[in-house]
Amino acid sequence: MDFRLTKEQEMMQKLCREFAVNEIEPLAAEIDAEERYPWETVRKLQKYGLLGIQFPKELGGSGGDNICYTIAIEEASKFCGTTGCILSSHATLCCWPIFKYGTPEQKEKWLRPLISGQKVGAFGLTEPNAGTDSAAQQTIAEKQEDGSYIINGSKVFITGAGCADTYVIFAMTDKSKGNKGISAFIVDKDDPGFSIGKIEHKMGIRGSQTGELIFEDMRLPADRLLGKENGGFKIAMTTLDGGRIGIAAQALGIAQGALDKAIAYMKERVQFGKPIATKQGLQWMVADMATEIEAARLLVRRAAFNKDHDIPYTKEAAMAKLYAAEVAMKVTTQCVQIFGGYGYTREYPVERMMRDAKITEIYEGTSQVQRMVISGQVIGK
């Protein structure tokens, strides 16, 4: 047992802190206000290898581990939930399933440009009628005689829609088999029959573009099938297990970032002749928040550690995401309170953090889904 970071992980934290302060924080309010995807940040993330942290160098990655990956998301999310979301969705939702299930040819063609950061990835599972019940897929992939597939249907709430170059999507190849009839495919943004529909206006993580994918007689050659035919549901579920670690790290970062801002403000803001940091009511709020954030951090690191060491992490990832998201929501709400009336204005970052925090309780499996997963693991099916 050892709670210390390795030397490399410490350097990673240092790099990410410097990067976040210099590159991410200055843009955070602007991209939120303008609902603008931060391309300039994404290019810099690429330049320094931050889009392929946990993937091997042989495939163009950085050769790091999942702990480093959660450190990067935490540090970015302290200042900007959007950037944390971009890092997480790219690496775990698009890169990882190709890394885990792709053929050597698919890895060379699709994964290498993703993890070296030349291309951005996205993940298309959710449909209007298949959210939490993700097995209720209505997008259909019909196999043709030459082995290719013709896909019709749509996806909603897709992080990176319209910005991404490469999409891992899911469609029914055998409707009679329910969730055992789902397959995964790799889609390129230029594939004929593929288009982007409505872009959502969201409460938070507004710099991360979220929208609809539309497939109209989109023909994909056989080599776009990811994994086995009808094996897509397992790919989706295992991908989300890992994705949850990223979202947990994002929630953790948002919470820590809000608390850091609140503590600094408490030392400056004077009421009744003294800084409000001297008020016991607020001190105890801070103590509780700091404790819960630390508990969330340990859950996040534990889940990432398990993944790094090939130890099952479905339960740990669900617990980390559930707990960190709820801590983020609670902490950001209280930090707005500590800022008083100023906290409710856009002059200060905490209202943005509170808006950003809410999505962490919903996407990549709601808090209710996490409880289903955890109880399934703890009680048994």
Added chain:
Amino acid sequence: MKAIVCVKQVPDTSGKVAVNPDGTLNRASMATIINPDDKNAVEAALTLKDNTGCEVVVVTMGPPPAEGMLRELLAMGADRGVLVSGREFGGSDTFATSQILAAAIKKIGVDAEDVVFCGRQAIDGDTAQVGSQIAEKLNIPQISYAADVKIEGKKVTVKRMLEDGYMTIETQTPCLLTCIKELNEPRYMSVGGIFDCYQKPVEVYDYNTLKDDPLIEVDTIGLKGSPTNIFKSFTPPQKGQGRMLEGADKNTAAELAAELLKKHII
């Protein structure tokens, strides 16, 4: 071709400053950073590497923990590190420091096409002397305050900043340049670089490694070899209460100017 960069680990001036009884800084007890100007020097060397594929060697003199800083520089893209470390070197002033660093650089080897990069000055001692003294002891040309550097083969062209303008100077390699922040924007470590940096070589040069160099004598290194000694160090007095000058006339303006002159502000 290679670029040799001299780098210093300095106290983070945003943290607490601790001083030893002999007046030197107690470096062990302070949070440290890479001296800012030295980061520009490293960036200049790495840019040269990007353009020419040259080797970049980073060298520092300091206590063993300074190895951590060298690893960070390797993670930025430097190829190898040299840590000059030994009790005999402690307490050195700029003369002694430049003796030791010049000896270390000679051991690394300065070939006909090589360039030595230093920062303009370190934020702890603030002397801006070490770079120039190293150049003298290596007997190579130096250009200080470099704000732009072009290296083509053996020809080196530098924009050297002055208080009210700049001059453009041309020289030949080998030479030494001291860099200022206007020169470039230092890069970050890369994630891939972090996972490589412990595989790259860091050599330690101690007293025994360097003692055969004519520059290294008992009376030219360390506290004993320092012509200057810190006699006393103290915290500058607090400015105290501000004073408001009343009135919006010429006399008040003159009084303000006299006050600012007296305090050497203007």
